[in-house]
Structure formats: C-alpha cells, structure tokens
Amino acid sequence: TQLLEQSPQFLSIQEGENLTVYCNSSSVFSSLQWYRQEPGEGPVLLVTVVTGGEVKKLKRLTFQFGDARKDSSLHITAAQPGDTGLYLCAGVKGAGKSTFGDGTTLTVKP
Amino acid sequence: EPEVTQTPSHQVTQMGQEVILRCVPISNHLYFYWYRQILGQKVEFLVSFYNNEISEKSEIFDDQFSVERPDGSNFTLKIRSTKLEDSAMYFCASRTLAGYTGELFFGEGSRLTVL
Numbered sequence: 643t644q645l646l647e648q649s650p651q652f653l654s655i656q657e658g659e660n661l662t663v664y665c666n667s668s669s670v671f672s673s674l675q676w677y678r679q680e681p682g683e684g685p686v687l688l689v690t691v692v693t694g695g696e697v698k699k700l701k702r703l704t705f706q707f708g709d710a711r712k713d714s715s716l717h718i719t720a721a722q723p724g725d726t727g728l729y730l731c732a733g734v735k736g737a738g739k740s741t742f743g744d745g746t747t748l749t750v751k752p
Numbered sequence: 753e754p755e756v757t758q759t760p761s762h763q764v765t766q767m768g769q770e771v772i773l774r775c776v777p778i779s780n781h782l783y784f785y786w787y788r789q790i791l792g793q794k795v796e797f798l799v800s801f802y803n804n805e806i807s808e809k810s811e812i813f814d815d816q817f818s819v820e821r822p823d824g825s826n827f828t829l830k831i832r833s834t835k836l837e838d839s840a841m842y843f844c845a846s847r848t849l850a851g852y853t854g855e856l857f858f859g860e861g862s863r864l865t866v867l
Contacts, residue, residue: 687857732795741797
C-alpha cells in the first residue's frame with residue numbers, strides 16, 4: 643500500500659506568517675500533485691511536480707519535489723485568510739490513479 | 753471552462769437501498785475515477801475506468817459497487833445495497849492522459865447519507 647503522510651495535520655497561524663506543509667512517502671511516484679479543498683467541494687489542483695528536485699512557484703506558494711521523488715513540500719509566504727482550507731498532496735503512478743495524503747487543515751487568522 | 757458535473761448533490765437513502773450516482777466527465781477526457789471521502793477523513797480511491805472497462809479498483813470497491821458508462825457521456829457509480837458506512841462524499845474525476853502529464857479534474861461531489 644502506498645502511503646502519503648502529511649504534516650502537520652492542523653495548522654493555525656496569523657496573517658502574514660510563513661508556513662510549510664510536508665508530504666512524505668516511502669514510495670517513488672511519477673509525479674506529485676497538490677490540491678486545495680474547500681468544505682463541501684471537490685479538490686482543486688494547484689500544481690503538479692514531475693522532476694526530482696523540481697521547484698514551482700504559484701504567487702506566494704512554492705512547491706518542491708524531493709530529489710528521490712518520494713516527498714514534497716508546500717511553502718506559503720505571508721499567508722492570508724484566503725489561504726484557509728484543506729491542502730492535499732497526491733502521488734501518481736500506474737494508470738494515473740492518485741493516492742491522497744490525509745491533508746493539512748490550514749487556518750489563517752486575520 | 754469545462755467541468756465535471758455530478759448529480760445528485762445530496763442523496764439520503766435507507767440502509768439496503770440501491771443508489772446510483774451520476775457524473776458527466778469533461779468531454780475529451782479518457783480516464784475516469786471515483787473517489788470517496790468520509791467526513792473528516794482522507795480522499796480514498798475507489799475505481800478507475802478506461803476504454804469502457806475497469807482498469808484498477810481498491811479494496812473498498814467490493815461486489816456491492818459497480819460502474820458503467822452507458823452512453824458515452826455519463827459515468828455512473830452504483831451501490832447495490834447501501835450500508836451505514838457508505839455515507840460519504842463521492843467524487844468523480846477525469847483526466848485526459850494517464851500518468852503524470854494528466855491533470856485530474858474533480859466534480860463537486862455527491863453527498864450520500866445512509867440512514
């Protein structure tokens with residue numbers, strides 16, 4: 643069974659602070675995707691990382707894929723209340739099945 | 753912008769009843785998936801479907817579950833005899849290409865409540 647462990651599970655910070663969410667696995671994935679999920683809605687893709695060591699930036703969000711393609715991190719700079727939500731990582735291999743981590747619930751207080 | 757649509761958004765049913773959840777994937781997509789998310793828990797893979805057949809299924813997807821694509825547009829998930837533990841959000845997803853080049857598009861989900 644491929645497991646993706648996310649940490650921390652819950653994170654509550656003040657507006658303007660920086661944070662990092664981690665996604666770790668013992669398995670190697672073809673790619674790793676980060677999603678954001680709002681309550682009552684489906685996950686929405688933020689980014690896909692493919693190459694070991696790859697870094698992608700999406701405004702204040704920085705995503706990194708580990709050199710061995712087993713782990714990833716999401717760093718948010720100067721968090722805003724609008725960043726509040728559930729962040730999910732998902733590893734992809736095989737026939738494109740995505741295996742999801744448990745998620746990190748982020749709360750950014752104004 | 754094309755999107756995956758799911759119906760119903762919420763269904764309440766009695767234990768033992770059959771339920772059909774419907775999905776219309778994005779029209780040029782080739783791979784289709786059902787995932788479920790029990791309240792407060794992780795998103796779990798149920799089944800993947802390609803070329804009119806199941807390509808992979810999880811342990812959750814037992815004989816009570818079935819999928820079909822009856823008319824080339826709809827993609828349905830049937831639960832033959834619902835159990836209390838089937839209560840969850842069920843998400844349909846689709847993608848154009850297998851593997852890492854394909855972005856997975858999710859619908860907004862169907863909430864199933866089994867009483």
